[in-house]
Each structure stands twice: as structure tokens, then as C-alpha cells.
Amino acid sequence: MIKIYFDQKPWLKAIGIVILVLLGVFLISGLGSWAYQQAYAGQVYRGVYIGQIHLGGMDKDQVKNFAESMNNRLVKDGLNFKFVDQDSQVIDFKLSAISSGEGLIDLVKINSDKLAQTALSAGRTGSFFTDLYLPVSYALGARQTIKAEVGVTEQFITNLKTYLTDYTDSPTDAKLVISGLNPFNYKIEPEKSGVIFDYANAKIELVNHLAVFDFSPIQLQKQNFSPTIIQADVSGLASKVPGVVAYGNLSLNYIDAKTKLRRDWTLTPEIYKDWIKIKKDSQGRLVIGLDQTEVNKYLKGLKPLVEQEALDAKFVMKDGKVNKFQASQNGIAIDMEKTFNDLDVAFIERNFAPKEATKSVSVSVTVTEPKIKMGQANDLGISEIIGVGVSTFYDSHNNRISNIANAVSRLNGTLIRPGENFSTNKYAGPYTTESGYLPEEVIVGNKIQKEVGGGMCQIGTTLFRMAMNSGMPIAQRVNHSLVVSYYADPVNGNPGTDATVYEPYVDFKFTNDTGNYLLLQTEINYNKQQLTFTLWGKNDGRSGSYTHPLVSAWYSPGNPIINKTTKLAVGVKTCQSAFTGAKASFTYTRFTSSSQKIDQIFESYYRPLPQICELGVDKDEYCAGEGKSSEDCKGYTASTTVAIET
DSSP states (O other): OHHHHHHHOHHHHHHHHHHHHHHHHHHHHHHHHHHHHHHTTTBOOTTEEETTEEOTTOBHHHHHHHHHHHHHHHHHHOEEEEEEOTTSOEEEEEEOSBOSSSOOOBSEEEOHHHHHHHHHHTTTSSOHHHHHHHHHHHHTTOOEEEOOOEEEOHHHHHHHHHHGGGGOBOOBOOEEEEEEETTEEEEEEOOBOEEEEOHHHHHHHHHHHHHTTOOSOEEOOEEEEOOSSOHHHHHHHHTTHHHHHTTOOEEEEEEOTTTOOEEEEEEOHHHHGGGEEEEEOTTSOEEEEEOHHHHHHHHHHHHHHHOBOOBOOEEEEETTEEEEEEOOBOEEEEOHHHHHHHHHHHHHGGGGOOSSOOOEEEOOEEEEOOSSOGGGGTTOOOOEEEEEEEEEOTTOOHHHHHHHHHHHHHHTTEEEOTTOEEEHHHHHOOOSGGGTOOEEEEEETTEEEEEEOTTHHHHHHHHHHHHHHTTOOEEEOOOOSSOOGGGSOTTTOOSOSOOOOBTTTBOOEEEOOSSSOEEEEEEEETTTTEEEEEEEEOOOSOEEEEOOOEEEEEEOOOSOEEEEESSSOTTOEEEEOOBOEEEEEEEEEEEOTTOOEEEEEEEEEEOOBOOEEEEEOOHHHHHHSTEEEETTEEEEEEOOEEEOOO
């Protein structure tokens, strides 16, 4: 019957054949695609590229390791930039991808975890038919190009700006410079146009290059800027300055909220004449006002007389009881912006010949409430030790030891509220000389600068170990970029259990999820050169421990390199140490109050870095070096970095 039916309608038979053929093709293609998917299970599909580099066939760990090798290259070789100076000469230079000083964090980094995820997702996260078709298209030669996620810290951009300071010609407005008031004498410094680098574009270009593993030099662009106040503007208002000054003194006043005592600071014309500035007000009118930079210099001098640090109530454990050793105190800080604006408004009103000018302006302040007040200390529920962390600081220099001791003092007795994310930077910082920290010299670009707060990674590492031994959730932890002997595991000597801090970019944090207050006690033993941090609280049944770190790979630092320079005497050589790289990991195990077991694996990558030396040479040799450019050697663009034969 069916045969007769199809014989009578041949077109229907043809359609049936076509359908069967299509079903066969679809089935064969599907089976082929399935077989291809199985062949690449857990691996990146063939045809997936980053830039010109093929990732096909790599598994997750291989992609991560490959990306980390690119990060190692960044640390070893630095990041290359170039620009054209005012004499049309090409200047090239390089900057380090890691921070100077003790923090040793990656300032520029390729996200290896995210790249592995992106690479393995290619051809696997679309619709059913897309995921069926794409692997086949890859097998037939199609390409999919992915990009890496690249992180660039603001500190790196700051380092770039520091390096380019000598090549930047900032615009300046015309300026009135008063040399005397009676009689009125002045001169006008003319305006100047300027050229500055486009740092926003530099960051975009850097990210775009590294996203496809392109390590070629970044071409820096410049922007032209014109002044907003020209000489004619200043000349037109200069004659009106005596009339403004004729209103006489201004004064600042402050009333202490606690003592109700009032202080006044008289600003005579002789004081504020150096603050006078011709500028535009909020309505765009040219006026005689005040220079914020100069006024702020004066206001900073008032800080010791007005400001006070916010102090939390602090406690110590003594004879099994919590005892107070520091009362809480509100913090008071001068509101520099508002105080200047109020003073500036009072001065500008003199431009319009008021019958009576404002004579006194109040110093505005901001008040910060302490996080822990004395009234909260009645029933803290603190009764026993939760966990302890230890580290040693052998062979530390004096400034480093002083900074560690200062942080220990600032942290000791800190109360951590229920639910709070404890922040090392918040409680030990800010890392400034005003907070008692000492500086050390570090190299930023081509300049030596002082950086305050060396030794804080010792604090972060000790807190990390204490938090793990206490069974606390770790909210933020970053390892150093290089292997540092200070932070080797105290048992097997391997790297892996360190935690760096680098304000404001990197912090160490843990979460108090006990539902009760925790008390941090810190101790420094100078004889043993050891820190011991103890966390007190109420035992809720939790516990924590961690395995000693294992190193799965060591990476040779490679051959030393030498950079020729004219900044050292001829023949003088200075070197920094080489650093062997490593891949380390350990497992942090904690049992919660409900006996739930939680394992967390911490993986740490430490960059290999060769010994880098600077060798003093004469100018002829320096300027003849390949790939090196400098202001002193116009026309030379090749580098003087060569490998030392070993």
C-alpha cells in the first residue's frame, strides 16, 4: 500500500528521502561533535587562541600555569613604554610590574584563574545547537580569540606619573605675585601652555596589549592644555587688590566641643597677601580670591591644635578578666575643603565693596565616632583563647623593627565586633609618619623615594596564621609576589603561608562570625625576634588548622642582568638579590560551631626574578647602548640591558 501510495505521488517520496538524508547527516554530525567533545573533555577546544597563541588541548591547570608564566615574564622584563619628546626624539623606558619595598605585590597582573575559565568555556556555554556546531567548526579550522582579564593598580599609574615627571610640562595660569602692600608692589607671572601625558589612555592600551599577551612597547600619547587665566585677566584686576586688602584682617576660630574653649587665629594682610589669587568663581566671573594650596598649608599647621585621633575602647586579659587600658574618644579632623571654601567666600565678597565684610570664619571639623565605646564593655563574653599566630622577624633592620613594634602597639587590645570584617589596614594604619611609622628608601621607576610602613607584611602574616588557628573565615588574603625569607613556614621553611598588605590596594581580612566580641592581644619578643598574636573570645566549639605548605614547582631566576647607568661612578656596580620563583599550596581546615568541616586550598605563585645590577659607565658607552634612551642621549633608543654570561 505504502509503495503504491509513493508511486502515485513521487514528490512525496523525494521529500521523504531528503528528510532521511538530513536526519542521517544530523545524526552523524551530532555523533561526530559528541566524540569531539569527549576527546577534549576537561581541555580547551582546538581553535581557541589568545592573540596568536593557541590554547587548544590545554587543561585548566596548564592554562593557569601558562598565564602565570606570562606574569613571571612581566616581573622579569618589566613593562615597556615609549613616547616622542619635545625634540621629536623617541624615548623608551620600562617600569617594574611589582611594587618596591616590602609589600611586593603585583601592580600589573594577568588573571590566570579567569583566563582558564574563559578558555574552557569557549564552545561550551552557548545554546544546544551552538555548542554542537562550534566544536565542529573549530575542528575544521575556525578560530575563536579570547582575551585575558588584566588588573592594573592605581599605584602603577602613580609610578608611571613619577617616572614621567621630568618630561611633563604642566600648564600654569598667569599669577599675581605681591611683594609689598604699602606701597602696593607686584609683578605678573605670565601664563604658560602645557603638555601632559594621557594616563587614562595609557592604562587602556596597557590592558589591551596584555589581554592578548602582546608585550610590545606601549605608545604614550600627550594632551595639550591651555591656561584658564591669562596675563590680561590678572592685569585687569591687579589694581583692585588694595581695595580688597583695605578691609583688613580676617580670622579663623574654633570652639572645642568638649571644653567649650574658643581659639582664634588672626590673618593679617601680611599673612594672606601670599594667598591672593586671580581666578574665576562658580559663576565664571574673574575675582580676587584665595589660593587653596597656600591656604591648606596654613590649615595643616592648625591640625595639632584642633585634631584628635578617634580611639576605640581597648582591653587586655588579666587574671582571666577583661580590663580596660584605653578609654574611647571621638575623632576630630579639620574639614579642609569646607574651611577653605568658607574662607574663600568671605574673601571674595570683598570684591563687591560690601559695607561690612566678614571678619571671622569658623574652622569646620568632622567628628568620627569610635567603633567600640566604653558603654559596650559591660558584658563582652570574652573568657578564653580561640587561637594563636606566630612569626619571626630575624635580621630585620631598625626601622622595620620600629614599624612592627608600632603596629603591635596599635593593634593590642582591639575589640572585634560580631559580624565585623577585621581589616589590618584599618586597625594598624594609616601607614604614615603621623601614625608613628618610619620610612625607607625604595626605587620607583628611575627615582628613589621614601615609602613609609615597611614591616606591615609581618603583621599581616602573623594575623593570617592566628585567624586560621582560630577557625575564622578568611575574607581577603594575597601572597607576596616574591619569596621572602621572613615569612617562610616555621616548620618546613617553605613559602606559602604569608599575607601581604599594601595600603590601600591590598589588605588582610578575616570575619568574626562567632556572634560575640573577639579581643586581639599582640606581643613582641625582641630577644626571640618573634611576634605572638592571640585571639580571645567565647569558645563556640569551632577549631582551625592548616597544613604546612608544599611547593609543587620551583622556578629558576635565570641569568643575572645588568643595566648600564651614568648615575654611578664608572666601574661601580650595585645589585639586588635574585629570587627563585615557586608554586606553593596548603589546605586550611576549619570546623564550624555546628561541626561542619570546611577545607580551603590556598595557592600561591611567587615570581622568579633574576639578580639585577646597575653598572656605572661613561656617557659614551651609555649612549651607545642598544635600546636605551635618555634625556642626556638624544637619538639613542636601544637598551643597555644585557645578560651576564655565567
